Amino acid sequence: MIVRSAAWAGCAIALHTFVNTRLVRTPSASPPPCGERVSVLMPVRDEAHRVGPALRSVLAQTGVADLEVVVLDDGSTDGTADVVREIGGDRVRVVVGTPPPPGALGKPNACAGLAAEATGDVLVYVDADVVLAPHAVAAAVALLRANGLDLVSPFPGQLAEGWAARLAQPLLIWSILASLPLRLAERTGRPSMAVANGQFLVVDAAALRRCGGFESVRGEVLDDMAIARRVRVGGGRTAVVDGSGVARCRMYQGWAEVRDGYTKSLWSASGSPAAAGAFAAAFAWLFLLPPLAALRGSRAGLIGYAAAVVSRALAARRTGGRVGDAAAHPLSAALVLVLLARSWWGRRRGTLTWKGRALGGGG
Incomplete structure (x- = not known):
């Protein structure tokens, strides 16, 4: 039985x-030009070995006329900031992060610092292990605006190599598709049904400020999930979408x-x-x-x-x-x-x- x-x-x-x-939404392969100012924000800590492809993909974005790129170096000891400056030149603004205060964790503290530096109407957080397609940012912003959302999480395709990664990594997106009623979760304002992936996260700047920003989730290990719930608590709408066509992430190796x-x-x-x-x-x-x-x-x-x-x-x-x-x-x-x-x-x-x-x- x-x-x-x-x-x-x-x-x-x-x-x-x-x-x-x-039913899962997908960013358009041919998005309209983005007329807003967009800030692409990248927190990095000891990422010299892999930040290059991610940063180059950000700099190759199309369809966003007013784009700023800000990288926050969170206490790296491997020369990450030097790699970023060499690749980005004057197209990338590098800021030095501050150590997290007591009770805070590194990633959400860095995200809060980046939001304080950003000047865009839309903030796009990208991890250093994510490579974007040239239209990724424009497509994600178009999806955000067209559907009246305040935060959208285009889940990157997961590049899994080695037995451990091939067993574990596919469960991330599978668990969402298998368990979450996506359209109901998108329509409801319940914080418990908010899902997000911080590898590639797009959020309306005003909505982020209204909910208290990443400062309000500085002690959360899963800061991406926590900030999506905070946006909903602040009256915003969030959605997770299939971003495998616009972003790829090699999260863990070995x-x-x-x-x-x-x-x-x-x-x-x-x-x-x-x-x-x-x-x-x-x-x-x-x-x-x-x-x-x-x-x-x-x-x-x-x-x-x-x-x-x-x-x-x-x-x-x-x-x-x-x-x-x-x-x-x-x-x-x-x-x-x-x-x-x-x-x-x-x-x-x-x-x-x-x-x-x-x-x-x-x-």
């Missing part, structure tokens, strides 16, 4: 994923980066130890129990496993991922549960760090 119920739930998730792949990256953030995504336990139980029921049962000859287990694979494959096909990797979904689910446990263990011990900075915890 428990396997059969998991199989039915898996089929429902696959159907929901299919519907979302049809097991060590995947392990450390997810360990520092998964505890925050799950909310509390009780919520993490409930999520882990549900995730195992949905995506580990059916394939294990299938190995023992369960037809319901085989259906449940196939439904999960179909859901993953639909998301991958829609967002430019590897469709074949969907067959390894049980391994992806197992990896998430291991990293979730590791994240909460690090949180309780107070040992979580990111880029040389402590993330707090303990207790």
Whole structure:
């Protein structure tokens, strides 16, 4: 009975994923010229090895006549600022970030500093591991304005190399397409239904100021999700869209980066130890129990496993991922549960760090 119920739930998730792949918004391939002043803002910390392609793609943007580019160097020790100046010249303004105050984290503190420097009507945050298509900024701003939104998150296509990244990275966009009713989430003002990805984030400058800006989420590990919720609290509208056609991100490379990256953030995504336990139980029921049962000859287990694979494959096909990797979904689910446990263990011990900075915890 428990396997059969998991199989039915898996089929429902696959159907929901299919519907979302049809409904998810996509930035236009031929956007109209942007008549507003746009500030592209890039927070960097020890990114000398990869900031070049990202910055060059920003400087190659078309369709935005009034574009400023501001890069905030957040205490880099590897010469990142020198690389930025060499590539950008007088087209890029480099500012020196200030250390985060007590209780604040590096990324949201840097984003707050960038907003203070920006002069645009629209702020476009881009991470140093994201490469934009030439029309990406114009297309994202056009989508923001055409749909009456205050914040839009064009989810970049995830470039995954190596076994760990190929197991973990596709789950980011898949989890949204599989679980969130996109159009309902866009229409409702509920903060709990706000989703965003800080790799490529477009926000109306006035709306950001109204909600308190990144200063109001300086202590949040998942500052992108937190700022989207703050925008909604301030009366704004937000949406996540398929940005795989306009942006690509190579987030983590190798097991060590995947392990450390997810360990520092998964505890925050799950909310509390009780919520993490409930999520882990549900995730195992949905995506580990059916394939294990299938190995023992369960037809319901085989259906449940196939439904999960179909859901993953639909998301991958829609967002430019590897469709074949969907067959390894049980391994992806197992990896998430291991990293979730590791994240909460690090949180309780107070040992979580990111880029040389402590993330707090303990207790």
